[in-house]
Amino acid sequence: MTAPSRGTVLTLDTLLGLVGGDFVDVVHAPAGLDIPVVAVLIHDTSTTAQANAGDLILAIGVAVDDPDVEPLMKLLGRDVTLAFKVRDDAERDRLRESAIACDATVLAISPDLSWDQLHVLARRSISSTTAGVADERGVPFGDLFALANAAAASLEGPVIIDDERMEVIAFSSLGDPIDEIRQQSILQRRPPKDFIAWCETTGVLPRVRQSLRPVKVVPPDGATRLVTAIRGGTDILGYIWVAETTRELDQQSEDLLAEIARVAALQLLRSRISEDLDRRLRSDLLRGALSGRGDPGTVASRLGIDGRPFRLVSFAHEVPDARRGEGHVALRPLEDLVALRVEASHRRGAVTSCNDRIYALFPALDDRPPGEVAALSREIIGQADRQLHIGLRAAVSSEVSDVALVSSARRDIDRLLNLPLLDEQRRVVCFDDSVADAILSELTELVVDRPRLLQGGVAGMVVSDRDRGTEYLPSLRAFFGAGGDLTAASRTLYVHRNTLKYRLTRIRDAFGVDVEVPAQRLVAELQVAVFTAHPELQAGLEATDLGTD
Incomplete structure (x- = not known):
């Protein structure tokens, strides 16, 4: 294949920035994203055989499972970009395996983007690119x-x-x-x-x-x-x-x-314009990584975390609207604010929005203290409060060393944001300081996904409180919150110590929950935490489903 001139060409990363990460995903890019895109071809036997380095080939009508896919990738190699339509993550994973095995540059195209739209956009981008052209004085644009x-x-x-x-x-x-x-x-x-x-x-x-x-x-x-x-x-x-x-x-x-x-x-x-495209591309790559998509090598290189640890931060609205969710908050001004602070900290990194939250990836810097990302997050929250009049809360991940763990880090900090533990004095929570909260949150997710784990005496207490007006669940919650101190727990409930003691006896005799037995106490404390964090589960309980006599 003949290598194209590097003078005035569109690069793959610029094209990705123009198309947007919601529609195109880098499956594998062994030569990086700086490779040129000089022509757009539609795949058939004759055009593919004549493909040159820098061509973008649209594999229209070619299924990911087609037996000709891997031979096609081997023929084109890493200097030609090959684009396939993928329907789901399973197809994307199979496509990645083939691309890695064949050392090929491959893109996955969303079904929401038509081949015609991609073809027109790529051709127009190639024809309008003037990078490297000098002005009438001979001064290169951008220099x-x-x-x-x-x-x-x-x-x-x-x-x-x-x-x-x-x-x-x-x-x-x-x-x-x-x-x-x-x-x-x-x-x-x-x-x-x-x-x-x-x-x-x-x-x-x-x-x-x-x-x-x-x-x-x-x-x-x-x-x-x-x-x-x-x-x-x-x-x-x-x-x-x-x-x-x-x-x-x-x-x-x-x-x-x-x-x-x-x-x-x-x-x-x-x-x-170039900076906006670059920021948009990094935003799209981070959004894909948060969902477990994208080629890890490309993501790491483009976001400045190749071989470098990083932290992930999630920003969410402080008081979610129960009727409209968090999406009623304008995310674009928040995303711009966070992006400016990330860039001002002299990091490459990336910022994106996903599911009504803003995510920022901060590569670690050797000359910065461990708590610097948390401190910067507090400053961002203060700026959002003063300038945008928006209250935010944030969660900071532990230090992560592998870009493949971005989606896992996201789940960790999202769990922290979902916990009712942030107040005015603690609007930024760090995973390193909240391991117990994070573990409890993950266990809560497990229990919610498996409702049978909620059966037993605590569920019976919930039904009694709901249908008869008793106060067993808040009593047990106060007892656990006070570390088993009857006097302290009774004060928070504004009842006499003997009243709380009687309730605990009643809980043991009527529902079989004995807080003096370690195993029963452990399970009861977890179930109380789940019912407290998810009050909607209380409404669905029926007395016949409790697993008690």
Whole structure:
């Protein structure tokens, strides 16, 4: 097969970002996701025999169980991407086994995405890709440092490019003399605090944002500068600063800087699109991993956890709405907020939403303390409260070393979020600190799935409380909660100690639950926890189903 030119091509990861992880899943990608996609072909005998590296072949009408699948994969190899429709996880697993055995690059396509839609989208994406094309000045799109150097050479002064938050994203490096403001801006990736304060008190930045022309400023203890806003429509994308050195910044300099700002706007907009696609792809890969789908090697490499441990965090609404569930909370602003904090922590990671919850994957960093992820989760909850007026709670997984365990880690932290144990002081719970709660939650799931495990004396107490107005279940719950201390338990119930003692005797005699017998006490405590966490189970109990006399 002939290798395609690497100049101006669509890559597999960009295509996946455009299509979306709800419709396409990476089954196996032995060559990674940076391989090119230069043409789209529909599978038949003649086209497949002539396939070249970089082709995307749509296996239309080919079933996963077809005996010709593995020979086809072996013929195409890892440099050609092969796409199949899959109906369920069982088919996806069989497809993965074949792809791994044949060392082939394979995608699984959801039945919800038509072949025609994928074909049109891929062809349009290939034809519209212009990555690596230079502008009319020969400056590569997206290379802001090259643009800064070109601007510095034209204006004969050092240049700094800031984003909309006044954080340095590029600067010239032509050896021009620099003052303290420029030096500190480059070192700290942000202008000095006293310079920013001067800009605010003098109204420099509002004036720059309102002006369509560059503005000349003379900061204290610094060189004269020209600054202009980088605009994308009505949005401010950033700022370009040029300092005066040997050449005076005149009207011609202003005209040139205004033109450079227009070029910078195109590059920043293009960069934002690329970043959005990259974030979306990582989000889709994480969503697949949470469900146990996707090629582990691709997921690990793309999310920055290849050979590195990580923690998974789940964010949920603090007080779920019983009528509408948690989905009434707008997830997109929350997802954006969490994603920004993950990126600001200098991690690759990923953020996604799934089943009305936000999930964030944090690769471990050697220079960060163990509790740093929990602390960051608390900060995110505080920001959501202040900025979005949304109350959140969060659960942090233990440290995980294998990407194949992402779905297992998700189940662990989801169980913690489902427990009624988070309050105003404990809105973030860590698995490492809550192993007992996690085990109890998993046992609760097991019991709920097997209702016969709820039969016995505790179920009889529930029926009695429901139908006769007795208070056996809350009495037993208080007794267990107090560690078997009758005095402490009676205080929480606001009854006399002897009253509680009588109830426990009655529970033993009428329902056969003796809290002095270790095995009976263990089972009773688990059943009480299940009925407490799932009150809906109480309504379905019938006296004839209790397994008691």
